[in-house]
Amino acid sequence: MKNFIVRTITGIIFVAAVVASFLRPEAMVLLFSIVTGLTIWEFTGLVNERPGVTVNRFISTIAGVYFFFAMTYYCSDIYGGAAKSVVFIPYLITIVYLLVAELYLKQADPINNWAYTMLSQMYVALPFSLLNVLAFTASPEGLVVFNPMLPLSVFIFLWMNDTGAYCIGSLIGRHKLFPRISPGKSWEGSIGGAIVVLLVAYGISILDNGELYLNDIGIKPCGMLSMPEWLGLGFVVVVFGTWGDLIESLFKRTLGIKDSGSILPGHGGMLDRFDSSLLAIPAAVVYLYTISLF
Numbered sequence: 001m002k003n004f005i006v007r008t009i010t011g012i013i014f015v016a017a018v019v020a021s022f023l024r025p026e027a028m029v030l031l032f033s034i035v036t037g038l039t040i041w042e043f044t045g046l047v048n049e050r051p052g053v054t055v056n057r058f059i060s061t062i063a064g065v066y067f068f069f070a071m072t073y074y075c076s077d078i079y080g081g082a083a084k085s086v087v088f089i090p091y092l093i094t095i096v097y098l099l100v101a102e103l104y105l106k107q108a109d110p111i112n113n114w115a116y117t118m119l120s121q122m123y124v125a126l127p128f129s130l131l132n133v134l135a136f137t138a139s140p141e142g143l144v145v146f147n148p149m150l151p152l153s154v155f156i157f158l159w160m161n162d163t164g165a166y167c168i169g170s171l172i173g174r175h176k177l178f179p180r181i182s183p184g185k186s187w188e189g190s191i192g193g194a195i196v197v198l199l200v201a202y203g204i205s206i207l208d209n210g211e212l213y214l215n216d217i218g219i220k221p222c223g224m225l226s227m228p229e230w231l232g233l234g235f236v237v238v239v240f241g242t243w244g245d246l247i248e249s250l251f252k253r254t255l256g257i258k259d260s261g262s263i264l265p266g267h268g269g270m271l272d273r274f275d276s277s278l279l280a281i282p283a284a285v286v287y288l289y290t291i292s293l294f
Contacts, residue, residue: 007266014264014273018155022148025076028135033068036128039270040064040120042261047116050255052109055116056098063094064125071129075136077144095121127278130285137224149224153204154284157237158276160200161193168192177242182249185242194238201234202227229291236287237280244279248272 021031044057070087077084098117102110134151136144169189177185205227225233248271252260261269 003266010264010266014267015159019152022135022152025135025146028131028148028151029069029072032128032131033065035270035274036068036125037061037065038263039124039128039274042263042270043120043124044116046255046257046260047119050112052107053112053116054105054107055113055120056101059094059098060117060120063091063098064121066094067091067121067125068129068132071132072136075132075144076146123278127281128274130281133285134281134288147224149204149208150284150288151281153201153230153233154237154280155277156200156204157197157234158241158280161197161238161241162276163193164196165189165193178246181246181253185246190238190242194235197234197238198231201230205230232291233284233287236283240283241276241280244276247279248275 017031021027040061041057044055044060047053048055048057067088070091073087074084095118099114102113105113107113131151134154135146135148137147137150139145165185166189169184169186169192172192173186173188175187176183177187177190205225208224208230209227248260251271252258259268260271263269264273267273
């Protein structure tokens with residue numbers, strides 16, 4: 001009972017912090033730069049416990065956080081043209097340093113160090129940095145504006161998918177989705193979670209396209225996506241969010257651990273809390289770019 005209360009309180013604070021961060025661009029950037037740093041630090045600490053692995057945790061973390069800020073700068077203003085890409089030069093220099101450093105560290109297996117170093121950037125830093133792509137969009141006038149609807153919707157879809165999958169799976173789950181990796185997940189739960197997300201996506205599409213006017217409480221229609229496009233985004237988030245969850249489960253099983261950390265009481269570590277988003281965010285970016293071509 002005590003663990004349930006702790007888990008509930010932590011979950012409420014977590015959701016409130018994420019939602020509140022999308023009210024202002026500065027808050028979003030601050031929160032997710034911290035999340036990026038903490039998650040990379042956690043990831044590199046876990047892999048460093050493997051025999052023969054010595055990843056530079058400090059520089060890898062600093063590099064990932066810098067990349068997040070660089071993406072914020074690059075996405076938040078379209079003016080400046082190609083010259084703005086110079087912001088990525090320090091990051092590239094850091095990555096080159098991490099590669100070249102292995103020549104002088106005389107480690108038994110530098111390939112492992114290279115692999116885990118690059119994985120920390122691709123698996124953690126890149127997905128979080130892509131939140132900037134979702135949050136900063138160009139207006140019809142050619143100005144870049146902060147619009148939290150897309151990144152916040154991704155997290156809402158993930159939360160609804162987890163909630164729906166857990167509730168429905170607990171009630172009628174019989175057929176295991178991926179017993180080798182995550183015995184607790186069922187096909188019934190996954191399908192139930194997907195249905196919940198599609199219903200939520202439909203509701204968001206009604207708000208987004210002005211079919212339900214809520215101007216009195218500050219909600220104005222944006223018309224960013226059509227109803228089928230919102231449903232498609234919800235489906236993409238469900239599929240890739242589930243894969244993201246399974247990938248982190250495989251990661252933990254390979255390391256022989258139950259939780260990735262203990263920073264979030266009752267919820268484990270940063271990877272435990274953001275595992276689904278690490279695949280869902282890049283998938284959402286690719287999906288939105290793809291539909292923009294048609």
